[in-house]
Amino acid sequence: xxxxxxxxQREEGRPVKLVSAHVLVDRTNExxxxxxxxxxxxxxxxxxxxxxxxxxWLQAESELxxxxxxxxxxxxxxxxxxxxxxxxxxxxxxxxxxxxRRLMVSGESELNVLIGDSMGTHTERKPRHIFxxxxxxxxxxxxxxxxxxxxxxxxxxxxxxxAAMKPGDKARATSPGR
Numbered sequence: 001x002x003x004x005x006x007x008x009q010r011e012e013g014r015p016v017k018l019v020s021a022h023v024l025v026d027r028t029n030e031x032x033x034x035x036x037x038x039x040x041x042x043x044x045x046x047x048x049x050x051x052x053x054x055x056x057w058l059q060a061e062s063e064l065x066x067x068x069x070x071x072x073x074x075x076x077x078x079x080x081x082x083x084x085x086x087x088x089x090x091x092x093x094x095x096x097x098x099x100x101r102r103l104m105v106s107g108e109s110e111l112n113v114l115i116g117d118s119m120g121t122h123t124e125r126k127p128r129h130i131f132x133x134x135x136x137x138x139x140x141x142x143x144x145x146x147x148x149x150x151x152x153x154x155x156x157x158x159x160x161x162x163a164a165m166k167p168g169d170k171a172r173a174t175s176p177g178r
Contacts, residue, residue, distance in 0.1 A: 012150070013148035013149060013150035013155070014090075014091045014148065014149050014150070015091060015146070015147065015148055015149075016091045016094045016096055016147035016148065016149050016154065017091070017092075017095075017096075017147075018096050018097065018098060018142075018145060018147060019095045019096065019097050020097065021097045021098075021099050021102075021104070023095065023097060024095060024097040024104040024106055025104075027095070027104075027106050027131065028104070028131075028133065031064070031065070031129070031131050034064055035057065035060045035061050035064055035065075036057075036060075038060035038063060038064060039053075039056040039057045039059075039060040040056075041060075042056040042059055042060060043056050064129060065129050065130060065131055066086065066128050066129060066130050067130075068083050068084050068085055068086060068130050068132070069083065069084040070082065070083035070084070070132065071083075072134065074137070074138075077159060077160060078140075078157050078158055078159045078160055079136060079137075079138070079140060079157075079158040079160070080155065080156070080157050080158070081103065081134065081154075081155070081156040081158070082153060082154070082155055083105065083132070083153070083154045083156075084152055084153060084154075085107060085130065085149065085152050085153070085154045086152055087109075087152050088109055088111065089107050089109050089128075089130075089149070089152075090109075090149075091149045093107055093108055093109045094106070094107045094147075094149065094154065095107070096145075096147045096156060098140065098142040098145045098156075098158060099142060100136075100139045100140060100141075100142065100161060101135065101136050101138075101139055101140075102133065102134065102135055102136060103133070103134040103136060103156065103158065104131075104132070104133050104134075105130065105131070105132045105134075105154070105156075106129075106130065106131045106132075107128075107129065107130040107131075108127065108128070108129055109127075109128050110125045110126065110127055110128065111125070111126050111127075111128050112124075112125060112126075113125075113126045136158065138160060138161075139160070139161040139163060140158040140159060140160055140161055141158075141159045141160070141161045141162070144159040145157065145158050145159065
C-alpha cells in the first residue's frame with residue numbers, strides 16, 4: 001500500500017511548501033557572501049591579478065550553485081514556471097517564496113560522489129545547492145500560488161493579481177468550474 005501511494009505521488013507530483021520572503025532573503029545574502037569569499041580565494045590564488053573580477057565571480061558561482069534549466073510561460077490567468085531540478089531533491093529540500101513581483105527558489109541536498117585517487121576510491125557527501133531569483137513581469141497573487149514537484153520537474157503556478165488581469169480575464173477566472 002505504501003509503495004502504491006509513493007508511486008501515485010511521483011506520477012501526480014508532490015506539493016512543495018511555500019515560505020515567507022524573509023527566509024529566502026536571508027538565504028540570498030548567505031549565498032552572495034559565499035560566492036564573494038570564493039571569488040576572493042580565486043583572486044588570491046591567481047596572484048591578486050585585477051581585471052577578470054567578473055570571471056572570478058562567475059567561476060565561484062558555478063562552483064557553489066548547481067544550474068537548473070527553467071522556462072516561464074504566461075497565460076491569461078497565471079504565470080507558470082517549469083524548472084528542471086536535477087536530483088536528488090525532495091519537496092522538503094526545496095523552499096519557494098513568492099512576492100507580488102518576485103519569485104525565489106532555493107534547494108539544498110547532498111549527493112554521494114565517488115572519489116578516486118592513488119589511495120583508492122571512497123565516497124564523499126557533497127552539498128548540492130540551487131538558487132534562483134525571478135523578477136516577474138506582472139504582479140501575481142502569492143496567496144494562490146501552488147508548487148508541485150514531479151520526478152525532477154518543479155512546476156510553480158503563479159495566478160495573476162486581480163489588478164494585472166484584463167477585464168475579460170477576471171470573468172473567466174471567477175466563473176464556475178475554474
